[in-house]
Amino acid sequence: MRYSWGIRHVRQRRHVVKISLILSGLIILLVLLLGFTTLDAAKFFGGFGMSLLRVTIAYFIALFIAVTLALTVTSSKLAENIFIPILDVLQSFPSFALFPLLIVWFGRTAQVTVIILVVAMIWPILFTVLTAKKQIREDLIEAAHAFDVRGFNFLKWVSFPLILPAIVTGSLVAWGEAWEAIIAAEIIVSISGVGTYLSNVATSNPRQLVIGISLLLLLLFLLNKYIWLPLLNRSMKYQQE
Numbered sequence: 001m002r003y004s005w006g007i008r009h010v011r012q013r014r015h016v017v018k019i020s021l022i023l024s025g026l027i028i029l030l031v032l033l034l035g036f037t038t039l040d041a042a043k044f045f046g047g048f049g050m051s052l053l054r055v056t057i058a059y060f061i062a063l064f065i066a067v068t069l070a071l072t073v074t075s076s077k078l079a080e081n082i083f084i085p086i087l088d089v090l091q092s093f094p095s096f097a098l099f100p101l102l103i104v105w106f107g108r109t110a111q112v113t114v115i116i117l118v119v120a121m122i123w124p125i126l127f128t129v130l131t132a133k134k135q136i137r138e139d140l141i142e143a144a145h146a147f148d149v150r151g152f153n154f155l156k157w158v159s160f161p162l163i164l165p166a167i168v169t170g171s172l173v174a175w176g177e178a179w180e181a182i183i184a185a186e187i188i189v190s191i192s193g194v195g196t197y198l199s200n201v202a203t204s205n206p207r208q209l210v211i212g213i214s215l216l217l218l219l220l221f222l223l224n225k226y227i228w229l230p231l232l233n234r235s236m237k238y239q240q241e
Contacts, residue, residue: 040197044212047194048219051186054111054193055178058118062174066125067167071159074133087126095120095181099188114185114193121174121181125167132166133159161238168235172228179220 073083095117102113136159144150144158186195194216201208 040201040208043197044194044215047192047197048216051179051182051193051195054115055118055175055182058115058178058182059121059171059175061115062119062122063125063167063171065119066122066170067129067163070126070129070133070163071155074130080134084130091123091127096184099185103189111191113189114182114191117185118178118181121178124173124177125170128166128170128173129163132163136162165232165235165239168228168232172224172232175224175228 069083069087073079073087099113099117102116106113140158140162144154149157182193183195183198186193187199194212198209198212198216201212
């Protein structure tokens with residue numbers, strides 16, 4: 001049951017900034033010391049852009065499915081009793097076990113093959129949202145019903161704001177897992193991407209490999225720092241007391 005627990009703790013902002021500056025400084029220093037000019041920038045950044053696009057598409061697919069499933073499953077006790085154990089088992093299924101079947105259906109070079117594998121990021125989002133939805137306080141639900149806030153309005157003004165911190169927190173975990181999956185998937189299939197680039201230079205030019213990995217870490221770090229952490233901080237204002 002990897003993700004069936006709630007994620008509650010968020011690091012202090014000053015601590016995050018301090019660690020962020022140290023980490024980015026070390027990565028930049030490493031890249032400069034190794035020599036950035038040895039990197040094939042066009043292939044690396046072109047591959048990173050393709051990988052980022054695939055991860056983004058897979059993320060929004062996973063987000064939609066996860067939130068829809070969580071809201072549906074928690075709509076009644078019967079649905080919870082039936083579907084939560086099933087989902088708990090399914091999350092343990094290795095997504096790459098589907099790889100041979102996806103190749104048969106879509107082909108080795110199909111974009112959809114990689115995207116489907118990356119959609120496996122759904123699990124941390126799904127289970128953090130499930131946990132948050134089940135923890136919505138009864139007095140808030142009763143107050144909303146007292147003012148006749150039901151249906152779509154209840155979802156918009158009560159459920160969604162209260163599960164927003166869980167969505168962002170689960171997304172942070174899912175985003176990291178998605179990049180692990182995309183690198184592996186691109187190495188296996190014959191498709192352009194940063195994983196393919198790193199795989200190609202692994203044996204021919206180890207220096208480019210080290211620089212490429214360092215730059216990849218830096219780019220992912222910047223995405224987390226300037227997109228995900230601000231989203232996380234903003235979402236915390238909707239957290240239940």
